[in-house]
Amino acid sequence: MQVSTHLHESLPSSPLLVANSITKSFAGVRAxxxxxxxxxxxxxxxxxxxxGAGKSTLTKIITGAIAVDSGRLEVSNQTIxxxxxxxxxxxxxxxxxxxxxxxxxxxxxxxxxxxxxxxxSAWKINWKSRYSRAQELIESLGSSIDPRRLASTLSMAEQxxxxxxxxxxxxxxxxxxDEPTALLTEREVGxxxxxxNRLRNEGAGIIYISHRLEEISAIADRITVMxxxxxxxxxxxxxxxxxxxxxxxxxxxxxxxxxxxxxxIGDVAIExxxxxxxxxxxxxxxxxxxSGEIFGLAGLVGSxxxxxxxxxxxxxxxxxxxxxxxxxxxxxxxxxxxxLGIGYVPEDRRQHGVILEMGVATxxxxxxxxxxxxxxxxxxxxxxxxxxxxVDDLRIxxxxxxxxxxMLSGGNQQKVALARWLAINPRIVILDEPTQxxxxxxxxxxxxxxxxxxxxxxxxxxxxxxLPEILGMSDRIGxxxxxxxMGILSRGEATQAxxxxxxxxxxxxxxxTQ
Amino acid sequence: MKKIMKAHIKEIAVAVTILALMIVLAFVAPGxxxxxxxxxxxxxxxxxxxxxxxxxxxxxxxxxxxSVGSVFAICSIVxxxxxxxxxxGAMSGLIACLAGAACGALNGGLVAYFRVPSIVVTLAxxxxxxxxxxxxxxxxxxxxxxxxxxWLGLTQSSYTAVTFVLVSLLILLFVLGLRYLRIGxxxxxxxxxxxxxxxxxxxxERVTFFVFVFAGLLTGLAAMLNSVRxxxxxxxxxxxxxxxxxAAVAVxxxxxxxxxxxxxxxxxxxxxxxxxxxALTFLGMSAYWEKAIQGGIILAAVAxxxxxxxxxxxxxxxxxxxx
Numbered sequence: 001m002q003v004s005t006h007l008h009e010s011l012p013s014s015p016l017l018v019a020n021s022i023t024k025s026f027a028g029v030r031a032x033x034x035x036x037x038x039x040x041x042x043x044x045x046x047x048x049x050x051x052g053a054g055k056s057t058l059t060k061i062i063t064g065a066i067a068v069d070s071g072r073l074e075v076s077n078q079t080i081x082x083x084x085x086x087x088x089x090x091x092x093x094x095x096x097x098x099x100x101x102x103x104x105x106x107x108x109x110x111x112x113x114x115x116x117x118x119x120x121s122a123w124k125i126n127w128k129s130r131y132s133r134a135q136e137l138i139e140s141l142g143s144s145i146d147p148r149r150l151a152s153t154l155s156m157a158e159q160x161x162x163x164x165x166x167x168x169x170x171x172x173x174x175x176x177x178d179e180p181t182a183l184l185t186e187r188e189v190g191x192x193x194x195x196x197n198r199l200r201n202e203g204a205g206i207i208y209i210s211h212r213l214e215e216i217s218a219i220a221d222r223i224t225v226m227x228x229x230x231x232x233x234x235x236x237x238x239x240x241x242x243x244x245x246x247x248x249x250x251x252x253x254x255x256x257x258x259x260x261x262x263x264x265i266g267d268v269a270i271e272x273x274x275x276x277x278x279x280x281x282x283x284x285x286x287x288x289x290x291s292g293e294i295f296g297l298a299g300l301v302g303s304x305x306x307x308x309x310x311x312x313x314x315x316x317x318x319x320x321x322x323x324x325x326x327x328x329x330x331x332x333x334x335x336x337x338x339x340l341g342i343g344y345v346p347e348d349r350r351q352h353g354v355i356l357e358m359g360v361a362t363x364x365x366x367x368x369x370x371x372x373x374x375x376x377x378x379x380x381x382x383x384x385x386x387x388x389x390x391v392d393d394l395r396i397x398x399x400x401x402x403x404x405x406x407m408l409s410g411g412n413q414q415k416v417a418l419a420r421w422l423a424i425n426p427r428i429v430i431l432d433e434p435t436q437x438x439x440x441x442x443x444x445x446x447x448x449x450x451x452x453x454x455x456x457x458x459x460x461x462x463x464x465x466x467l468p469e470i471l472g473m474s475d476r477i478g479x480x481x482x483x484x485x486m487g488i489l490s491r492g493e494a495t496q497a498x499x500x501x502x503x504x505x506x507x508x509x510x511x512x513t514q
Numbered sequence: 515m516k517k518i519m520k521a522h523i524k525e526i527a528v529a530v531t532i533l534a535l536m537i538v539l540a541f542v543a544p545g546x547x548x549x550x551x552x553x554x555x556x557x558x559x560x561x562x563x564x565x566x567x568x569x570x571x572x573x574x575x576x577x578x579x580x581s582v583g584s585v586f587a588i589c590s591i592v593x594x595x596x597x598x599x600x601x602x603g604a605m606s607g608l609i610a611c612l613a614g615a616a617c618g619a620l621n622g623g624l625v626a627y628f629r630v631p632s633i634v635v636t637l638a639x640x641x642x643x644x645x646x647x648x649x650x651x652x653x654x655x656x657x658x659x660x661x662x663x664x665w666l667g668l669t670q671s672s673y674t675a676v677t678f679v680l681v682s683l684l685i686l687l688f689v690l691g692l693r694y695l696r697i698g699x700x701x702x703x704x705x706x707x708x709x710x711x712x713x714x715x716x717x718x719e720r721v722t723f724f725v726f727v728f729a730g731l732l733t734g735l736a737a738m739l740n741s742v743r744x745x746x747x748x749x750x751x752x753x754x755x756x757x758x759x760x761a762a763v764a765v766x767x768x769x770x771x772x773x774x775x776x777x778x779x780x781x782x783x784x785x786x787x788x789x790x791x792x793a794l795t796f797l798g799m800s801a802y803w804e805k806a807i808q809g810g811i812i813l814a815a816v817a818x819x820x821x822x823x824x825x826x827x828x829x830x831x832x833x834x835x836x837x
Contacts, residue, residue: 315712335715344713352713355706357773366703367714369696377694420714 016205022071033229039205049226050439064088094172098179100159104152109134115166137165142191156183185300258472266291269459277318280307281483289459296474304483313344343421347432353417356406361387390419411442524767528782543796559788561736568729576772577632584643586752589737594656594747597663611734618730626722656747705772765815
């Protein structure tokens, strides 16, 4: 493969950052095998690649979180022989990660102050300036979070905004963003992009990592593609098509992004009428999902989509009855839901979706231990067989079925989480952001799997913040806003604009389109 | 083979330490291996072993129980008093077990259903039960125990044999139970992440409650087996027992934050910490060193665990982060 990092004489600016032939191994595994990256002043440089391609390792080397084995790192034409987080910070490098890491018992302003006030007087804290500075930064992001709020009371999206405020507050020249939009709503993404444009115009260099190719074509000037620890190509964003990018990333082309097929729709599998769950903010929810149908749930983060999923699955039970194949039932616990044939892949895969310490096999059998038990005892042979079957079927990449699930890549962890529910032979599967933070290859495999499930007559409730995914996969789409279903659109009538106008309420959409 | 070694590195480390100690003893103080000494050593450590089995489950859940010493004292007194009231040996044992289970139910109920942190709950019950007992007995000892209570009415050597079989069976039961019973999986899952465990249909409250009750019952059994060795039962029994037990579990490699650990590790931990004290005496070292060396061993074991899991975590993060 041709590595073309040192071209672009046409661009007038000098490189802010050069990483040259970086190698890095972890416990004998080579994560980086000569990766190179060049970031110019006033440039948004996208870094893309499948999970495990080495993007995070490279960013960690730039931020000084880990040391290089070999290779050269230059910042503003100065070779950095020894890097550390504090050196990187002094050089004007700041990073925003996919998962916010705020001090949850401190306020927003204190969290921001930790990033900004390093080394300033510990003698007396100027609370007034702290709050006003925090307020300023947050407002510049188009948000209205009160800087006096505790970080633990913020939603994931709000936490991410505070992280971004921290990074821009340091007036960094080099900003690394690792999937910064994973938790943001479309509107917040819009604000972020405006801000990125502003920073770019002010001469900052931004390394932007994302799995969302549409975002990358919207914001990036150049794109570096990584695969298997190497930088495969560096191109101008305007000169490369999306399919070429996918081809470069996976080394093969992916036929269709959404493999939706026509499937005969059966009887109603699950239905709720006027479901109320005020403790989690759900009001008058009515919807039904039929066997063989994919019902998409769209809406902003925090609109009540996840709360609805958790209520249907019995994690936050409501008093309302749920109709399963026409029969009224109470779902008071996940155990009830599982008995009724409901599976649930939660949003937070690492925390809730799989048990990281447990092996792949034990994770897969965990929701259905009865089926692999004899006389109340777990039959390990049966269990291993079940696991092997799903590892093969879903092409889960793992060194063995006993490997701790935490050792697998994100996409493979998600497949384990899915396999667990396939193993109960479900009638209904609720998927909350099933492809979030999952690489392109695994993503299309998960989509394929969803289609296979509906072909077998399973009813799917699909929650996703990615509109193309919702539009591409769903037969019908319900839009949730403030704990209510604002409307249900059929596949034919649904468009991105209609969903967004329902999700935001009309007035705010007008604001956006102006 | 290599994989097994890697998966059980913590247990192997403890086993190697025990082996090294034994080899030193074999050369320097072969008197350590006399029948009497080994019997004494075994009988003295039966309570720690049995309670440590229950404690392993509690720690696997990510909880802790520091009230076991007080519960142990209560159960011992209950066993002795039942015997004096004319209950048979077996019946007294059963009553002691029930008393232990009741204490466990108190702890477990508060932890599981009222969501009070277990360290707080058991700290409170440790103090309350201990002082309640002191007030009730006015510090007096329970004497005049009926003869059928002594050694459970057996001879000392047959009692030792019976206890040995019983403890071995218990260990086997635990090893197999954690491997083959659904409750075993439920314990590991709950200790790893409670919400994740709830999502797969595990009633984590019930699991937590059950484990505390069961561990309490075992404390009762341990108290019974211990009391029959003496003709008087002091009411200040079991002081500091919780530390011995928790130390043995920790040395055995069970993660103090829950979710990972083995029974084998706990058994080895009990053996190591139980044999080191007398070993020092046999090696001619002052008994004052015992605690210091025990502390050193615990620190070394916990540090090794921390390093090991740190490395594991590090790798997990790297491998699992969506790059």
